[in-house]
Amino acid sequence: MIKVYNFARGARGLRVMWQCEEMGLPYEVEMVSYPPSEGYRALHPLGNVPFLEDEGGVAIHESVAMMLYLAQKYGPTPLLPDRDDPALARVLQMTVFGEAAIGAGVNALLTAHFGAPEADKRSWSVVTHEASVERALRFTAGLLGDGPFLAGERLTLADISVSTAIGIYRGALGKALPDALAAYQERLAARPALERARARCRGQESPARA
Numbered sequence: 001m002i003k004v005y006n007f008a009r010g011a012r013g014l015r016v017m018w019q020c021e022e023m024g025l026p027y028e029v030e031m032v033s034y035p036p037s038e039g040y041r042a043l044h045p046l047g048n049v050p051f052l053e054d055e056g057g058v059a060i061h062e063s064v065a066m067m068l069y070l071a072q073k074y075g076p077t078p079l080l081p082d083r084d085d086p087a088l089a090r091v092l093q094m095t096v097f098g099e100a101a102i103g104a105g106v107n108a109l110l111t112a113h114f115g116a117p118e119a120d121k122r123s124w125s126v127v128t129h130e131a132s133v134e135r136a137l138r139f140t141a142g143l144l145g146d147g148p149f150l151a152g153e154r155l156t157l158a159d160i161s162v163s164t165a166i167g168i169y170r171g172a173l174g175k176a177l178p179d180a181l182a183a184y185q186e187r188l189a190a191r192p193a194l195e196r197a198r199a200r201c202r203g204q205e206s207p208a209r210a
């Protein structure tokens with residue numbers, strides 16, 4: 001059985017749960033306390049989330065790798081076009097871009113926003129990360145254009161990955177979005193699969209592995 005370890009508000013764990021809901025895959029969720037316990041660190045020494053376990057000793061600690069693993073292991077799924085589909089390249093590119101270009105940059109901004117001494121909150125490094133994330137968002141809005149999704153007429157892993165990173169940017173940093181991305185976020189938020197995943201998150205109250 002697929003098991004997703006996540007913080008109560010861990011957005012990247014929601015990436016994986018949302019995908020499971022879209023694919024109709026059964027999964028368990030175990031909440032991780034913050035700071036993570038010794039028990040959790042014994043399982044995953046980096047101590048961050050999400051962390052995924054599956055049958056056969058599978059253990060993964062990068063959310064995009066989890067998404068690709070689930071699509072390949074339990075697909076075929078329209079979320080990941082097959083090898084002959086021209087949409088495959090864009091889906092792979094934007095799925096990785098969602099974490100490498102947006103999510104990772106947002107993490108650097110969050111660290112500065114919540115942790116840096118006042119004098120460093122607008123350091124060269126912070127301003128550079130901010131410009132880079134904003135550039136990535138403009139690029140994403142341009143790619144989306146008037147389309148409903150990032151790679152054609154249907155939802156793919158690219159949307160789940162990118163939209164989650166945009167959600168962290170907006171939610172945790174309180175940043176405004178270009179209009180096209182704000183509308184995109186609203187459309188995706190109304191998907192029943194995402195609503196179910198969010199409800200599963202809310203339903204997990206007791207921190208595990210304390």
Ligand SMILES: N[C@@H](CCC(=O)N[C@@H](CS)C(=O)NCC(=O)O)C(=O)O
Nearest residue numbers: 010011012048049050061062063064
């Ligand atoms: N690249 C990783 C990033 C994981 C990450 O930054 N997770 C956050 C929560 S969404 C976290 O655990 N932050 C606390 C920490 O790193 O100690 C992924 O996509 O899974």
